[in-house]
Amino acid sequence: MTEQHNASRRRFLAAGGSIAAAAAAGPALAQTPASAGTRPLPPLVGRSTDTLLARGNVRRVVICGGGWGGVTAARYLRQLAPQLEVVLLERNPVFFSCPMSNKWLVDIVDTQYLTKDYLAVSEAQGYRFIQTEILEIERDRKRVVTAAGAVDYDYLILSPGIRYNYEAWFANDRRAAEATRARFPAAYIPNAEHFRLKQAIHDFKGGDLVMTLPPPPQRCPPSPYERACLIAALFKAKKLKARVIVLDHKDDVRPIGPGFKAAFQELYKDIVTYVPNAHVQEVDPFNKRIRTAAGEFNFDHAILMAPHQAGDLAWKAGVVGKSALGGPDGWANVDPLFLHAHDDKDVYVIGDAVGFVSPQFAFYPKAGHVANRHARIVAKYIAEREAGRDPVHDLPNNLCYMMVSTDPQEAISVQFDYSINAQGVIEQKQWDFNQRKPETVGDDFEWARIIYGDMFG
Ligand SMILES: Cc1cc2nc3c(=O)[nH]c(=O)nc-3n(C[C@H](O)[C@H](O)[C@H](O)COP(=O)(O)OP(=O)(O)OC[C@H]3O[C@@H](n4cnc5c(N)ncnc54)[C@H](O)[C@@H]3O)c2cc1C
Numbered sequence: 001m002t003e004q005h006n007a008s009r010r011r012f013l014a015a016g017g018s019i020a021a022a023a024a025a026g027p028a029l030a031q032t033p034a035s036a037g038t039r040p041l042p043p044l045v046g047r048s049t050d051t052l053l054a055r056g057n058v059r060r061v062v063i064c065g066g067g068w069g070g071v072t073a074a075r076y077l078r079q080l081a082p083q084l085e086v087v088l089l090e091r092n093p094v095f096f097s098c099p100m101s102n103k104w105l106v107d108i109v110d111t112q113y114l115t116k117d118y119l120a121v122s123e124a125q126g127y128r129f130i131q132t133e134i135l136e137i138e139r140d141r142k143r144v145v146t147a148a149g150a151v152d153y154d155y156l157i158l159s160p161g162i163r164y165n166y167e168a169w170f171a172n173d174r175r176a177a178e179a180t181r182a183r184f185p186a187a188y189i190p191n192a193e194h195f196r197l198k199q200a201i202h203d204f205k206g207g208d209l210v211m212t213l214p215p216p217p218q219r220c221p222p223s224p225y226e227r228a229c230l231i232a233a234l235f236k237a238k239k240l241k242a243r244v245i246v247l248d249h250k251d252d253v254r255p256i257g258p259g260f261k262a263a264f265q266e267l268y269k270d271i272v273t274y275v276p277n278a279h280v281q282e283v284d285p286f287n288k289r290i291r292t293a294a295g296e297f298n299f300d301h302a303i304l305m306a307p308h309q310a311g312d313l314a315w316k317a318g319v320v321g322k323s324a325l326g327g328p329d330g331w332a333n334v335d336p337l338f339l340h341a342h343d344d345k346d347v348y349v350i351g352d353a354v355g356f357v358s359p360q361f362a363f364y365p366k367a368g369h370v371a372n373r374h375a376r377i378v379a380k381y382i383a384e385r386e387a388g389r390d391p392v393h394d395l396p397n398n399l400c401y402m403m404v405s406t407d408p409q410e411a412i413s414v415q416f417d418y419s420i421n422a423q424g425v426i427e428q429k430q431w432d433f434n435q436r437k438p439e440t441v442g443d444d445f446e447w448a449r450i451i452y453g454d455m456f457g
Pocket residue numbers: 064065066067068069070089090091092097098099100101102132133134135159160161162187188189190219220223311312313350351352353366367368369370371399400401
């Protein structure tokens with residue numbers, strides 16, 4: 001650990017200490033419930049019933065979720081509205097990128113390439129990072145309750161990403177859901193699942209590896225096909241007698257379908273089996289069996305991706321929309337142009353959690369690139385409002401590169417652009433670049449370099 005790192009950690013702890021000490025001196029501690037025990041906790045131990053950051057003289061933006069959207073929003077707010085206090089709340093101690101993680105699974109990039117030290121970044125950018133679990137969002141009181149105490153806000157930005165809807169497969173059977181998550185993780189959310197999956201792929205001795213693809217809308221639709229190609233490339237290089245069976249909910253590969261299918265057929269003919277219309281009907285993680293509308297499959301290992309929904313925080317904030325049948329539709333109900341919750345202009349939602357935005361294409365692609373653009377746009381909206389001006393709407397774009405071959409390294413890509421038509425509807429244009437090329441790999445790493453720079457400086 002470097003001297004600078006140690007210094008940054010010391011400063012953070014000092015700041016945390018003074019906040020907690022202030023809370024201990026104030027009335028908040030009086031609210032400690034009996035269940036917390038009779039022994040008083042030392043001031044540095046946070047409690048959700050304490051007030052960690054009360055409303056002060058400086059207006060405050062609280063950002064929930066320090067993934068692709070959250071860290072970008074924090075950085076841009078500091079630049080565009082330096083008079084505001086910016087607080088980023090995140091459960092993970094270290095930033096871990098899902099984009100580029102398929103390449104990490106097969107050792108094309110290392111762990112350092114995917115990770116960032118939140119403390120160093122937040123100190124350099126001038127915002128406050130608090131590593132904590134967010135427990136509740138009380139919009140009526142404009143406060144976020146965390147495991148370390150409550151934080152009051154003037155503006156709230158939710159960038160919670162996604163959650164897996166295991167209930168769609170297992171209803172209330174928590175045992176089966178937990179077994180699935182622990183043994184056959186999807187590795188689609190930044191956490192330890194990625195490490196579990198990497199180990200499983202590298203330890204794989206042969207046989208059938210099954211991947212279930214969730215129904216749309218899903219996080220990064222092309223990335224499961226990239227993952228299938230890269231795992232197949234690894235098995236091919238190791239000369240394993242193995243198959244990668246892709247069970248797709250959709251009727252065909254999309255986006256960049258011709259590019260992925262050419263890779264499946266030309267590079268991994270004996271390894272990748274693509275099965276369309278494979279709606280999952282029953283998953284048995286204990287006996288390693290899965291039944292779909294396209295047949296039944298036994299597996300030696302699996303990447304079981306349950307359907308995706310907006311992350312828990314969107315549900316806790318009460319911003320999830322309703323389906324035509326009246327139940328929750330699973331995604332945040334936002335103003336399509338201004339990205340604030342439909343019933344609350346001080347609460348913005350960005351990134352993957354954003355729900356329906358257009359009758360033409362329904363949802364923005366759930367991509368880190370889009371989360372980054374949403375964050376920049378919302379930071380601008382807040383800065384404009386603070387300057388007493390009405391914000392002018394802005395739209396994101398999206399660019400996505402997918403590696404399909406490792407020897408030689410080749411990639412394909414897809415690009416999206418957005419505009420508003422005469423009726424005020426957001427329209428999407430899409431370009432698929434299906435021909436795999438080594439140059440596209442270079443473009444991918446350049447994209448990553450630029451966008452990481454945009455997020456972290
Ligand atoms: C394998 C893979 C490959 C991908 N490739 C690409 C790509 O090439 N290009 C691209 O643009 N996108 C890609 N993506 C998609 C990209 O990862 C997501 O679109 C992006 O991360 C969305 O950003 P977000 O801020 O909405 O969510 P996230 O980045 O997931 O951030 C959400 C954050 O909220 C935190 N959080 C959630 N709940 C709580 C809580 N209760 N308390 C505290 N913290 C909480 C989480 O820990 C997380 O850090 C890929 C995804 C995967 C899985």
